[in-house]
Amino acid sequence: xxxxxxxxxxxxxxxxxxxxxxxxxxxxxxxxxxxxxxxxxxxxxxxxxxxxxxxxxxxxxxx
Amino acid sequence: xxxxxxxxxxxxxxxxxxxxxxxxxxxxxxxxxxxxxxxxxxxxxxxxxxxxxxxxxxxxxxxxxxxxxxxxxxxxxxxxxxxxxxxxxxxxxxxxxxxxxxxxxxxxxxxxxxxxxxxxxxxxxxxxxxxxxxxxxxxxxxxxxxxxxxxxxxxxxxxxxxxxxxxxxxxxxxxxxxxxxxxxxxxxxxxxxxxxxxxxxxxxxxxxxxxxxxxxxxxxxxxxxxxxxxxxxxxxxxxxxxxxxxxxxxxxxxxxxxxxxxxxxxxxxxxxxxxxxxxxxxxxxxxxxxxxxxxxxxxxxxxxxxxxxxxxxxxxxxxxxxxxxxxxxxxxxxxxxxxxxxxxxxxxxxxxxxxxxxxxxxxxxxxxxxxxxxxxxxxxxxxxxxxxxxxxxxxxxxxxxxxxxxx
Numbered sequence: 001x002x003x004x005x006x007x008x009x010x011x012x013x014x015x016x017x018x019x020x021x022x023x024x025x026x027x028x029x030x031x032x033x034x035x036x037x038x039x040x041x042x043x044x045x046x047x048x049x050x051x052x053x054x055x056x057x058x059x060x061x062x063x
Numbered sequence: 064x065x066x067x068x069x070x071x072x073x074x075x076x077x078x079x080x081x082x083x084x085x086x087x088x089x090x091x092x093x094x095x096x097x098x099x100x101x102x103x104x105x106x107x108x109x110x111x112x113x114x115x116x117x118x119x120x121x122x123x124x125x126x127x128x129x130x131x132x133x134x135x136x137x138x139x140x141x142x143x144x145x146x147x148x149x150x151x152x153x154x155x156x157x158x159x160x161x162x163x164x165x166x167x168x169x170x171x172x173x174x175x176x177x178x179x180x181x182x183x184x185x186x187x188x189x190x191x192x193x194x195x196x197x198x199x200x201x202x203x204x205x206x207x208x209x210x211x212x213x214x215x216x217x218x219x220x221x222x223x224x225x226x227x228x229x230x231x232x233x234x235x236x237x238x239x240x241x242x243x244x245x246x247x248x249x250x251x252x253x254x255x256x257x258x259x260x261x262x263x264x265x266x267x268x269x270x271x272x273x274x275x276x277x278x279x280x281x282x283x284x285x286x287x288x289x290x291x292x293x294x295x296x297x298x299x300x301x302x303x304x305x306x307x308x309x310x311x312x313x314x315x316x317x318x319x320x321x322x323x324x325x326x327x328x329x330x331x332x333x334x335x336x337x338x339x340x341x342x343x344x345x346x347x348x349x350x351x352x353x354x355x356x357x358x359x360x361x362x363x364x365x366x367x368x369x370x371x372x373x374x375x376x377x378x379x380x381x382x383x384x385x386x387x388x389x390x391x392x393x394x395x396x397x398x399x400x401x402x403x404x405x406x407x408x409x410x411x412x413x414x415x416x417x418x419x420x421x422x423x424x425x426x427x428x429x430x431x432x433x434x435x436x437x438x439x440x441x442x443x444x445x446x447x448x449x450x451x452x453x454x455x456x457x458x459x460x461x462x463x464x465x466x467x468x469x470x
Contacts, residue, residue, distance in 0.1 A: 011412040014172045018337075029164060030171040030417065052400040055408055056122070 001039040002062040003047055005032050009058035019053050020046035032058070068367055073100035075110050077141060077352065077375060077451045086351070086450035090380040091392075098384075099364040105141060108354075108373035109366065112380035114387035114404070116364050120355065120376050122409035126363065127355035127374055129411055130155045140452050141354045141375045144235075145249075147256060149302065150295035152411055159410065161283040166296060166414045169277055175417035178217055182425040185212040187470050190433050197465035201439070202456055205430075206312035207233055210422050214304035218297060219266075219273025224258055231255045232305040237457035239448040256298065263293045274300070300415070307349040308419045310447075310455030312426050314347035315339075317456055318394065320439040325396050330435055336427060338397045340420060345403035346394050348378040351454050353407065378404050379454075437463040 003023060005016075010032045016024035017032075022043045027033045039047045051059035073093050080089040090112060093100070098113025111120050120127045129139050131153040136143040138153050151162040168174070186209050193199035211229035220228065234248035266279040267290065278300075279293045288296075319326040329335055357372040368374075382403045385391045406413035413419070430437065438461060445458035 011408065011410055012167060012171075012414075013406065013412060014417060017172065026172065028171060028173075029167040030173075031167075049399070053402070055118075055402040055404065055406075055412075057402075 001041075001044050001047065003037050003039055003051060004060045004062060005035055005037075006058045006060075007031070007033055007035055009056045011056055013055050015053035015055065016050035016059060018050075020050035023047045024050050024059075069101040069107075069109075069369070069372075070366070071097050071100045073097050073102050073110055074104075075100070075102040076104040077110075078105065078449065081449055083446055083450055083454060086454070087379065087383070090377055091383060094377075094380045094384060099366050101366070106373065108141060108375055109357075109368060110375050110377070111364075112377045112384075113364075114381040114384035117376050117378070117381040117404055118408050120363070120374065121353075121404065121407055121411070124155055124410055126358055126361050126368075127376075128155050128358045129153055129353075129355055132356055138356060139353050141352065141373065142451065146252070146302075147298055148295060149299050150292065152299065156410070162292070162296070163410070163414070165278065165281040165283075165288070166300070169274060169300075170414045170418055172417045175421055178213055178418060179421050179425065181216060182209065182213050182422040183429070185209045185216075186426045186429040190429055191468040191470040194433060194466045194468060198460070198462050199434070199437070201316050201437070201459040201461050202237075202309070202313050203458070205426065206316065206456075206459075207306075207309045209426050210308035210312070210419075211305045213418070213422050214301060217274045218262075218300065219271055219275040220258070220262060227251060228255050228258070228301060229305050232302055233309065236306055236310070236447050236449075236453040236455060255301070256294070259294050259297045259301075260290070263290050263297065303413065303415045304418065306453060306455070307413075307415075308422050310349035310453060311343060311347065311419070311423055313456040313459060314349075314454075315343045315423070315427060316430065316437075316459055316461075317439065317444070318343065318347070320437070320459075320461075322394065325394065326435075328396055330431060333428070333431065335396055336424060336431075338399055338401070340423060340427075341401040341403065342394060342396055342398050343423075344405040345382040345388070345398070345401055347454065348382060348403070348405035349453060349455065350405070350407075350413075351379040351450060352377050352452055378407070433466055433469075434461075434463040437461045 012030045014030050075093045080086040094112035131138050131148050151159045189205045215225045231251040234244045238244035266276045270276045355374045357368045359370045383391045406416040440460045443460045447455045
């Protein structure tokens with residue numbers, strides 16, 4: 001699984017990190033600046049929750 | 064403003080319904096009739112109440128500007144309150160960007176987390192003051208002072224300033240227009256801005272390990288920011304941090320009193336507090352509306368908007384939109400996903416949201432652990448007199464089984 005983050009849409013709600021800190025890394029200001037990331041199997045469910053929690057709909061999942 | 068070109072017309076006066084129940088009902092009606100419409104009330108303005116439309120408008124800063132248009136009056140409230148400029152909220156890019164970076168750094172998730180022990184300390188301290196007596200005014204004794212103490216202690220104001228500063232922001236929301244408290248609060252703003260200026264000037268020469276110093280020492284393009292900008296950022300931080308988290312906490316305390324099943328579920332499973340926090344935010348957004356100004360003629364959601372038109376965006380109506388939230392009028396303690404707009408969306412997303420969530424969480428944990436059986440005296444409950452912008456409670460007197468102090 002991969003997560004794609006539209007970093008232009010991120011406004012720093014940090015809800016992705018609240019659900020999946022192992023997957024979504026934020027910069028010093030709390031914004032997600034990592035456009036693509038591979039997700040280890042054990043964090044897939046957390047990654048999905050983090051994507052669903054984003055109020056800006058900035059995260060998509062590629063299975 | 065009454066010309067026929069602005070349609071559809073809705074008969075909506077945000078100041079006409081002055082209780083929680085009536086204001087929620089008015090928003091439900093206007094959203095179901097017309098998620099985007101023009102009201103002739105209050106000088107004439109657009110009303111945006113559907114979830115998708117509110118979210119899109121929040122994100123479209125190029126169209127819906129939050130910039131101050133009148134030096135004396137706020138642009139981001141429809142009542143145009145007479146307050147100093149809210150910086151960076153009342154700025155658009157490009158001016159907005161470097162100033163927002165300063166505030167975002169000070170209030171990032173990591174920075175906010177460092178204040179968690181202080182939020183816990185002040186929640187514990189406030190409950191220690193009342194736990195032996197078995198009675199408490201939950202707003203003035205807990206929901207109001209804890210967020211104020213966390214914010215003002217972090218900034219570095221002496222404790223002797225806290226009460227007056229916090230009241231200056233709480234009282235205009237909590238007391239009716241024209242009341243002595245309301246008049247005093249507006250008079251107190253002058254004193255708050257003077258104290259902010261004094262402390263900013265002190266930190267410029269005598270830095271300390273506090274938020275005021277960090278703001279004063281901030282730089283934009285390698286140059287230290289002006290004292291005027293530092294003062295504005297401190298004012299914004301106090302204004303944003305004091306009464307909003309209080310309003311959310313008061314709402315949650317009132318809700319758990321009114322709905323014992325939700326209290327029982329939280330007491331049985333404290334991990335539910337995380338999803339409950341989001342549901343409290345969706346169901347009782349402290350900031351219920353924000354205003355914007357249209358920058359250029361545009362068609363939005365099929366409506367012909369003109370440059371200069373005022374626009375009211377409704378977080379509360381968006382949060383109750385059944386298109387976005389199944390069973391939207393029901394409080395669902397484990398609701399997920401819950402993409403409410405109660406901290407806004409787009410570039411002006413509340414930068415204090417991380418501190419707000421953790422301060423709220425620490426207060427609620429302390430309540431659920433130490434006074435889990437609190438009962439509010441229904442006859443003495445006082446709601447805020449107006450629910451057009453900030454919604455909350457002025458008084459929630461409560462009784463509970465006494466316990467020991469632990470502080």
